[in-house]
Amino acid sequence: MCGICCAVSFSVxxxxxxxxxxxxxxxxxRGPNSSKQLLRSSVNYQCLFSGHVLHLRGVLTAQPVEDERGNVFLWNGEVFSGIKVEAEENDTQIMFHYLSSCKNESDILSLFSKVQGPWSFIYYQASSHSLWFGRDFFGRRSLLWHFSNLGKSFCLSSVGTQASGVADQWxxxxxxxxxxxxLKSVSISQSVVLKLYPWKCNSGGDDIRECVNSLTEISAALPTFVxxxxxxxxxxxxxPVVPLNMVLPQAAFETHCSSISRSPLTRETLQVxxxxxxxxxxxxQFIDVLSIAVKRRVLCLPRDEKLTPGEVLKTSNRKANVAVLFSGGIDSMVIAALADHHIPLDxxxxxxxxxxxxxEKTIPVNFNKKGRKQKNHCEMPSEEFSGSAAAAAAASPGEQFSVPDRxxxxxxxxxxxxxxxxxxxNFVEIxxxxxxxxxxxxxxxxHLIQPLDTVLDDSIGCAVWFAxxxxxWLVTQDGAQPYHSRAKVVLTGIGADEQLAGYSRHRxxxxxxxxxxxxxxIAMELGRISSRNLGxxxxxxxxxxxxxxxxxxxENVVSFLNSLPVWEKANLTLPRGIGEKLILRLAAVExxxxxxxxxxxxxxxFGSRIAKMEKNNEKASDKCERLQIISLENLSVEKLDIS
Structure with a gap:
């Protein structure tokens, strides 16, 4: 994970x-392990590149990287497949090596068509005065743009800043x-022209119409000078994925187990x-392809030196390198179970x-004393962590934080x-x-949730940030002690509901x-996941x-699920708790x-109860007033806190 940014100006x-x-x-x-800036100047424009690296694989490679021809590369991604990257290699270096050897536009597109994994990138090609940038097919990595001064400057960045008005919107x-x-052409014509190289499948669909629609939608959201x-x-x-199988059954679709809807739901129900x-x-087959996907995501990161046989059981001081956003629901349970298959057992x-x-509840006075005694046993949470709320929870968790997801x-x-x-x-109660x-x-x-601005974005964004x-608090049989997860990799189950008919709107x-x-x-859900969730x-x-x-x-998981007819993934003639995400439930049983x-x-x-904390009469699609509140005092404080 990295923070990448390029600020371009056409005016001194x-x-x-x-x-x-x-x-x-x-x-x-975003990138606490390395920070670097690089300036590229031309007669017609100036580019300031800024890279901030979270080191996860190979040798730490400071960004931006540059070559002898003046090309500059910023990479925020992971190559999990498609292009060979050895365990000791850094994918930023590998990608830049391939990019530098590309002779034309077609070579660049061929390279990015091969990459499997999340990415966003910025690439300055000096010989053509071109700035290339984009996100992967699903938009799993954030990239924002900001145009200002009537086309005299613009900025690309992984993350924006607090907007003070519509004109400042990222x-x-x-x-x-x-x-x-x-870039050279822009400085002469005084208008910014974005050339799009779209994703295209080979299914024989109306790609021309889709491209025209895409261009129209993008243009509508941009300033008139862009x-x-x-x-x-x-x-x-x-x-990178096969088209969705839209085939329908030849005979009328009915559940093979009609009696299920009338019987109590048990594990044996699924075993039928x-x-x-x-x-x-x-x-x-689903378990196998998902297991490989999890394996790639939990093994592709640095670990402590391997313990000797005599030290294997001494796990109390071992650091967790992988965390799971965990509700106990089917998505996070399967991810956790598969992660267990591949992460070293110690x-x-x-x-x-x-x-x-x-x-709010009254906090027992004696708990804070107990908490301080336990301080040496485990890493204390950050200063932002609300000790009062957490202390109250540990003292009487059943009363205050016994929400459905807990x-x-x-x-x-x-x-x-x-x-x-x-x-x-490590079950961490947050x-x-x-x-x-x-x-x-x-x-x-x-500002992290923006430019998204609905009540739903506020609820999910805040919940995911805190999680x-x-x-x-790390809760064990011996009680609760303060804990701060230092795992750099966070696994999340997003994508399961969209593909496997998990939402009520599917039913x-x-x-x-x-x-x-x-x-x-399902096609619509997967098509909009980049703009709705992932950034x-x-x-x-x-x-x-x-x-x-x-x-x-x-990509392989999505291709496998896309290849199946819909009734092999979900059976919505069956009741909730079994019919949606049926294939995932069967995998869980296995x-x-x-x-x-x-x-x-x-x-x-709803599971975390964040939706019940402030206003109960809001709709998920309403614009959230809480996201629009700007405080200059808080922004000043924020500038000092970069830890």
Whole structure:
């Protein structure tokens, strides 16, 4: 994970050799291990490149990187497949090596078409005065743009700053393909022209119409002096996943087990499906491809030196390198169970479980004394962590933070212990008070969620920020002690609901338009996931110097699920808790999980109870007033806090 930025000016009076302090602070939080700036000047323009690295693989490579021809590269991504990167190699170096050897536009597009994994990048090609940039097919890495001064300057950045008005608004770079700007041409014509190289599948669809629609949508959101056009050579990137299987059954679709809806749901209910040979084979194929996706995401990071045989059991001081955003629901349970298959057994796994307190309680005086006594046993949370709220939770967790996700999280922990008793599972209870939520939303979180601005974005963005920070209480049989997860990799289950009909709107669409409507809903969900979820979640999680990884959005996982007819992934004639995400529930049973396989979908904002903390009468799609509050005093404080 890195913070990358490029500020371009076509006017001497608007050029600065330094980034604004608040933007620089926000970038450094994403990349705490290395910071570097590089200036490129031409007669017609000036470019300031700024790179901030979170070191996760190979030799630490400071960014931006440059070569002898003046090319400059900023990379915020992970190459998991498609291009060979050895365990000891750094993918930034590998990608730049290939880019520097590209002879033309087609070579550049061919390179990025091969990469499997999340990425965003900025590449300055000196010979052509071109600035290339873009995000991966799903938009798993954030990249924003900001145009100002009537085309005299613009900026690309992983993260923005607190907006003070519409004119200062940052916008997400659409994950529609790769963009190129001819910097020399802009300085002459006084207008910014973005050339788009779109993603394209080879399914024989109406790609021309799709490209025109994409250009129209992008242009509508930009200032009038910014033009978006298709590249003249009509070159494109090859989509990294197979098209969605839209086939419908020849006969009327009915559940094979109609009696299920009338019977109590148990683990045996799901096992009935696994008696079918074809179903069992498909489920095993799904487990295999998802397991490989998890493996790539938990092994591709530095670890402590291997322990000697005599030290294997001394795990109390071992650091967890991987954390899971953990509600105890089916998505996070399967991810945790598969991570357990691949992470060394002497290494703990952090399970990050967040809960929001709806009513303040009196804090027992004697607890703080007890907490201080335990300080040496475990790393204390950051100063931002609300000790009062957490202390109250540890003192009487049943009263204040027993939200649905805490209940299912604790139950899920028991299942994981039973499935893998030799593993140290660090169940981290992250308890958030109303005061802490409001303070940190104002000073740290709101600009990360922007440019998204709905009530739903506020709820999920804040919940994910607190969860991924990992500052809470480690709850064991001996009691609770302060704990701050230092795992740099955070696994999240996003992508499962979108592909496997996990949302209530999937069921509503199925009830009104059948399987054809359900297929269309799934296609729509996957198509908008970059703008609806992933940029926001990347910015929120990376603010802690951690990297979000999304196994369900691995290219091979998506291709496998896309290849299946919809009824092999979900059966919405069955009740909630079994029909949605059916293939994932069957996989959970095969992995030895029990009660979690039958839990119905519960949105994070409701499971954590953040949606109940402030206003109960809001709609998820409403613009959130809380995200618009700007405080110059808080911004000044924020500039000092880059840790």
């Amino acid at each position: 009076e608007h050029f600065s050799k330094d980034l604004k302090e608040d933007l620089l602070c926000n970038l450094k939080r 916008q997400e770079v659409p994950a529609s393909g790769i963009f190129r700007i001819d 033009l978006v056009a298709a590249n003249e050579a009509k070159l494109y990137l090859k989509e 499906f696994l008696t079918d040979r074809h179903t069992k084979e498909v489920v095993q 290494e703990p796994i952090d399970l990050l479980n967040v809960a929001f307190m709806t009513k 209940v299912t999280g604790r139950a899920g922990l028991k299942e994981l212990h039973a499935a893998s008793p030799s593993r140290t599972w 308890n958030v008070s109303l005061e802490e939520l409001q303070r940190l939303r104002r000073t740290r979180i709101s 991924s920070r990992g500052a809470g 509503a669409r199925f009830l009104t338009h059948g399987l054809e409507g359900l297929n269309e809903e 926001r979640d990347d910015r929120v999680i990376s603010d802690h110097g951690k990297e979000a990884r999304f196994p369900f959005l691995d 992995l030895g999980l029990t009660a979690s396989a039958l839990l119905p979908k519960r949105a994070m904002q």
